[in-house]
Amino acid sequence: MTAISTAAPARGLTTAQWLLALVGLNAMWVTDLLVMDGGLSDNLLTVLGRATGLYGALLLVFQLFLIARVPWLERGLGMDQLTRWHRWTGFWVLWLLLAHVVFITLGYAASDGSPVVTELGTLVFDTGDVLKATVAMILLVVVAVTSARAARRKMRYETWHFVHLYAYLAVILGFLHQVTTGRDFVGSPVATAYWWTLYGGALTAILAARVLLPLWRNARHxxxxxxxxxxxxxxxxxxxxxxxxxxxxxxxxxxxxxxxxxxxxxxxxxxxxxxxxxxxxxxxxxxxxxxxxxxxxxxxxxxxxxxxxxxxGAFTSNKCGRRGALLIGGGVGITPIRALMEELRGDVVAVYRANQWEDTVLANELRHLAQRMGARLHMVVGPVDDKLLSAAHLAELVPDVRERDVFVCGPPGMTDAVLTTLRALAVPAEQCHAERFAFAA
CATH class of the missing domain: 2.40.30.10 (Translation factors)
Structure with a gap:
């Protein structure tokens, strides 16, 4: 597991707005292609099936961009926001593609006057590469189920990550289905060029940022x-x-x-x-x-x-303005806090939360670093207690907390509790930067 940034600075919001605008424009273009290709002339169920399939494919491409880890995008949004968007769009992709299967099957059955089960069998086994799309759909369902929080809590990270890789196979199989049988993919030269460009751009971003750039850097360093x-x-x-x-x-x-x-x-x-x-x-x-x-x-x-x-990760000193900084770490989440403590200059206060003294990793190192950097270090050690790091307690430790940029990193429970405390103390949201321990997509 790792710490990944959840804060949304002004730069991140600007990047998010650009991305949302880009997705919106592409959604309008996909709708336009559907209309121009005569997609509204079919019965209502078939139209809904085609539309949900197209929007599902568009969101799937958007997911590929989110997991490409393009440096400028990752720096602008932070890995945690990218992960949240990836998770949110992933479930929308699943529901849209499931709706596509249901509506297309019902629509074709209505047009042919055949039973639904018979029509489904015909589509899967006798129609082009629909069988590949069926396998892709099954893989996406498996990935989605294992990505649910309840399932992830019971799985080793290594197992979850291995299962998640099957999403790439699902994308390839789904793309092959679109290439051969997708009416809105091959219906016109414009549509064909659009979808090839969209998928090609996403796969190029993944190849460049997740394969070529790491290979080059590791060969160099x-x-x-x-x-x-x-x-x-x-x-x-x-x-x-x-x-x-x-x-x-x-x-x-x-x-x-x-x-x-x-x-x-x-x-x-x-x-x-x-x-x-x-x-x-x-x-x-x-x-x-x-x-x-x-x-x-x-x-x-x-x-x-x-x-x-x-x-x-965007959990860096770039988020610190001219005001002082408050660093709050818990458990092994103290590691990025300790690194930040070494880099930040000026008025810095650090708070280390642990349940017992045996859990205070790097405690002596932090004390020496605080002395060398002129920072103040508070060790808050004790069992889970509503009073520890409560609004009153934190205000006592750091009276000017509202005037500081606050960096928080620790287990989810501690992180959520500290963020709640910061809201209770009326610390502006743009000054609160949190890191959580979570699976990295």
Whole structure:
């Protein structure tokens, strides 16, 4: 799991507005293509089937852009907003495509005067590449079900990520269905050029940002494990070195998707935040053993090759204005907070929330860093209690909290509670920047 940004600064809102406008314009264009192709001359059920199929395909392409991790888009919105949009549009894609299946089947059955079940069998087994589309639909349903929060809580990250990759196969199969049998795809040269351009642009963005750029950066920087340090029985820090690290565009508060190229784990990618400000000497991550993919890191050997994708995340000092900063971290979520604490200058207050002293990872390091940077550090340790980090307690610790940019990173329960407290204290929303531990899409 990793911390991913949820804040929406002015720049992010501008990027969001541009994206929504672009989707709206494309929706209008798709509707225009449907009308120009005589799509309204069919019976109502068939028209609804064609329309839901087209809008579902459009949202599916939009999803591809969201998961492409294009740097300018990711910096503008932040990974968490991209993830929320990806999740929201994913379920809309599912419902639209299910509606497409239902309406098309009912519409064709009405036109042919045949039973619905018979018509469905004819479509699936006797009509072009509809069988491929059926397999794609089944894969999308499986991906959607395993992406539901209740299912994700019961799954290992590695399992969830592997199942999620089948969405790419679903996209390919659905595209092949459109190419061969989609009336609105091949009905006119304009429609054909439009859909090829749309899918081609999305797949090019994925290829460039998720394959070519990581390959180029890793070939250039040649990352390797330098050393592994046990911070506690359940927490380990991995120090990573490489070449030309001054050219790596990483910032404190960001994260990478890490692959440690051992013979039995090279295929696993895990999102971990930087736990120290990146510099020319190297990078550091600090990880709590929350699963097999995390616990084994303490067995890494110096010299192990590392493949990293990123950096990702908009949880950086760019969000800090001229006002002071308040950093609030909990659990292993203290790692990006600790990195930010090293980078930020000026009036900085840090609050470290933990249930017991044994859980205060990097506590001594934070104390020394606070002393060196002239920051104030508050250790808030104790069991879950409504009084700890309540509005009254936080106002006592930081009387001028309304005048600060507030950065929060920790487990979901703690993060939600702190954000509620900040709202109760009337801290402006644009000054609140939160990071959550969640699956990265």
């Amino acid at each position: 040649q990352l390797r494990v330098h050393r592994v340090v046990a911070e506690s029985p359940s927490v380990v820090s991995v120090y990573i070195t490489g070449k030309r690290l001054h050219e790596l565009p990483a910032r404190a508060g960001q994260f990478f998707l890490w692959r440690f190229l051992t013979k039995d784990r090279w295929w696993e990618a895990h999102p971990y935040s930087l736990s120290a400000m990146p510099n020319t000497c190297g990078l550091r991550i600090t990880v709590k053993a929350l699963g097999d993919g995390s616990a084994w890191l303490r067995t890494l050997k110096p010299g192990t090759r590392v493949f990293a994708e990123g950096p990702y």
